[in-house]
Amino acid sequence: MAQMTGDRAFVEALRAEGVRYVFGLPGGHSVRIFYDKMAQTDGIDAILTRHETAGAFAALGYAQISGNAAVCHGTAGPGWSQTIVGVHESLSGRIPMVCIAAAAPVATYGKGALQEFRQIENMVACTKWAYRVDRADKIPWAIQQAFKHAFALPPGPAFLDVPIDVPAAEIDAEPYHPAPRPRSQADEEDVDRAAEMLIEAKRPVIVAGRGVHQARAWDELRELAELLIIPVLHTNHGKSAISDSHPLSAGGVGVNRTLISSTILNSSDCWFWLGSQIEEFAVGHWAPMPPERRFIHADADSGNFAKNWNPDVALLGDAQLVLRQLIAATRDRVGQGARLDEQAVPHGVPRVARYPCSPIVEEIARLKAQYAERVQAQIAASEGPVHPAQLLAEVQRQKDQDAIIVLGEGAGRVWTATELKIDTPGHWVSASDFGCMGYAVPAAIGAKLAKPECQVIAITGDASFQMQMQELPVAAQHNAPVTWIVMNNNCLGWIKWGQKVRYDERYYAVDFDPNWRHDLAAEAAGCHGGRVESPEQLEGAIAAALRANAEGQPAVVDVLTPQTEQTDGFVQHHGVASE
Numbered sequence: 001m002a003q004m005t006g007d008r009a010f011v012e013a014l015r016a017e018g019v020r021y022v023f024g025l026p027g028g029h030s031v032r033i034f035y036d037k038m039a040q041t042d043g044i045d046a047i048l049t050r051h052e053t054a055g056a057f058a059a060l061g062y063a064q065i066s067g068n069a070a071v072c073h074g075t076a077g078p079g080w081s082q083t084i085v086g087v088h089e090s091l092s093g094r095i096p097m098v099c100i101a102a103a104a105p106v107a108t109y110g111k112g113a114l115q116e117f118r119q120i121e122n123m124v125a126c127t128k129w130a131y132r133v134d135r136a137d138k139i140p141w142a143i144q145q146a147f148k149h150a151f152a153l154p155p156g157p158a159f160l161d162v163p164i165d166v167p168a169a170e171i172d173a174e175p176y177h178p179a180p181r182p183r184s185q186a187d188e189e190d191v192d193r194a195a196e197m198l199i200e201a202k203r204p205v206i207v208a209g210r211g212v213h214q215a216r217a218w219d220e221l222r223e224l225a226e227l228l229i230i231p232v233l234h235t236n237h238g239k240s241a242i243s244d245s246h247p248l249s250a251g252g253v254g255v256n257r258t259l260i261s262s263t264i265l266n267s268s269d270c271w272f273w274l275g276s277q278i279e280e281f282a283v284g285h286w287a288p289m290p291p292e293r294r295f296i297h298a299d300a301d302s303g304n305f306a307k308n309w310n311p312d313v314a315l316l317g318d319a320q321l322v323l324r325q326l327i328a329a330t331r332d333r334v335g336q337g338a339r340l341d342e343q344a345v346p347h348g349v350p351r352v353a354r355y356p357c358s359p360i361v362e363e364i365a366r367l368k369a370q371y372a373e374r375v376q377a378q379i380a381a382s383e384g385p386v387h388p389a390q391l392l393a394e395v396q397r398q399k400d401q402d403a404i405i406v407l408g409e410g411a412g413r414v415w416t417a418t419e420l421k422i423d424t425p426g427h428w429v430s431a432s433d434f435g436c437m438g439y440a441v442p443a444a445i446g447a448k449l450a451k452p453e454c455q456v457i458a459i460t461g462d463a464s465f466q467m468q469m470q471e472l473p474v475a476a477q478h479n480a481p482v483t484w485i486v487m488n489n490n491c492l493g494w495i496k497w498g499q500k501v502r503y504d505e506r507y508y509a510v511d512f513d514p515n516w517r518h519d520l521a522a523e524a525a526g527c528h529g530g531r532v533e534s535p536e537q538l539e540g541a542i543a544a545a546l547r548a549n550a551e552g553q554p555a556v557v558d559v560l561t562p563q564t565e566q567t568d569g570f571v572q573h574h575g576v577a578s579e
C-alpha cells in the first residue's frame, strides 16, 4: 500500500494503462482532478486542442494507428458536452475510448454549482459503461474498469465522471493492475463448417471490415487469402486490411465499389464478411441474399449477426483469432476441392507460391486495367479545374510507400478510397459510418503522434475541413507535421449532387460565396499553405507541402475541384443511372 492523493493515483493508473497522450482542453476543474499532476509526471502529456470535439477525434486517430485506447478529456458542463460527438464516433466505429469528464462537486451536487450538468445521465445512452467516481479511493478501480470496458469486445467508449472535490483526498493505493483485455475465438465446429464452405466454393470472396485493423489481423488475412486463393475486398473502414497492391486485393464495396469489386462480388458463390457491421455504406440496400450463395459472417459482436442477412455460419470472435482458426482448419486441406484444383498451376510449385499466377489473379489484373482506362476517360471529360483522380494520382506518385492516409468526409472521399493505394496494411484512418464531418483534421494529428516516423496525409472536402480547421496550430504546437489536402469545390458537394440528380438542379443552401482561402488560413496558423488552381500546379504544391512536413511544419494544400463529378460507384450506390 502506498499513501498518495487521488489525483496522483489517477495519473499513475493512466500511465500503467500505457496512456501516452490525453487529448482535450482543460477547465479549472480539470487542473484539480488530474492536469496539475500530469504536468509533474514524465511519459504522459496533455495535447491541447482548440475544441473538445477535436480532442476526441484526435484521440480516435491516435487509437486507430497505435492500437491503444483513445483518451480524451473535457471539463465540466460545456467542455464535456462538446466532446460527445466524438464519443458517438467511438461507439459507432468500435474504437476503444476512455472518456474523462470533470464534474461539479459531489458536496453540492444538485444545488446548481458552476457548470453542473447531468453528465452521467447523458452518457449512459452512448457509452458501454458510465461511472461517477464519488470517492478518491475508488479512482484506481474506476480507471481499471474503464479500460476493461473500452477494450472488451466489441470495443467502444467508457466514461468516467470525476467531481472536482473527489481526487484531492489521500488514499492507500494498492499496486495498480492494468485492465485485462481478453479476446475470444469462435466455436471449432463453426470454424470447420466455414472452412469447408471456403474450400468448396467456386468463387469465394473475403470482405474485410475495420475489425481486421482493430485486431491487427493483417498478416493472418493475407495468409488465408493466399492459402485459399481468395480475392479480398474491403468496406470503407477495412481499406488496407490487405495491401492495396496485393494481386488478390480487389477494392472497396458499397459506396466505394468499382467495376473490379462489383464483378468479383456479384459473381461470387460464397461471401465471407470479416469484422464488419455490414452497414448501409458497405452494401447499398441489403439486397436479398440469393439462396445459392453461402454467407459466412465473422465479427466480435454477436449483435451484428443476422441484422440484415442470415449467415450460414456465424463466427463470433476476434478477427485475428478467427483467421488463425481458419488457417489451421484449412492448411492441410488445400489440396482438396474442385476450385483449388482448377486454380492449380504448374505442378511441384508450393500452393502458396502459386496464387500469383492463378486465373482469379489474372482476372483481377484485367479488371484493374479496364477500370484504370475508365478513370482516365472521366478525367479527360472533366470540367475541371482539377479532377480528384488527377490529384490523387499525384499524391500516389509522391507519397512514401508507408504513408498514413486519413480520410475526410464529403463526396470526394469516395475518390480517395477508390483511387489511392495503401501499401502498408493498417495505414488508413477513417471515421465510422456515423460519418462526422471534420474528423480528419484532428484525427491526422492523432495519427502523426502515434507514428511520428510516417508521413500523414489527410484528404478532405472543404466544408468538412472548415468544421475543424481551428486545429491547424495544434499540429504546429505539438510537433505533428501533417499535410491536409482540401478538395475545394466551394460547396457541400454531396448534397449538391443530390439536388442535381433528384431535385432538377434546384441548388439551395449548398454553395459557399465567399469561401475560405484554406492556404491563407494555413499560413495564418503557422503552417505552410499551397494552392492548386490547375493540374500543372499539382506537382509543385504537393512536393512543397511534403517538404514542409519533412522540415517539421504542417501544411495545407487547397485544390480547386469540380462540384458534382462523382465515381461510378457513388452514383450506382445512390441508385441513379450514370449520366
Ligand SMILES: Cc1ncc(C[n+]2csc(CCOP(=O)(O)OP(=O)(O)O)c2C)c(N)n1
Pocket: 409, 410, 411, 412, 413, 435, 436, 437, 460, 461, 462, 463, 464, 465, 487, 489, 491, 492, 493, 494, 495
Ligand atoms: C457533422 C455533419 N453534418 C452534416 C453531415 C452531412 N453531410 C455529409 S457530406 C456533406 C457535405 C460535405 O461537404 P464537403 O466537405 O465540402 O465535401 P464535398 O461533398 O463537397 O466533396 C454533408 C453536409 C455530416 N456527415 N456531418
Ligand SMILES: [Mg+2]
Pocket: 410, 461, 462, 463, 487, 488, 489, 490, 491, 492, 493
Ligand atoms: Mg465541398
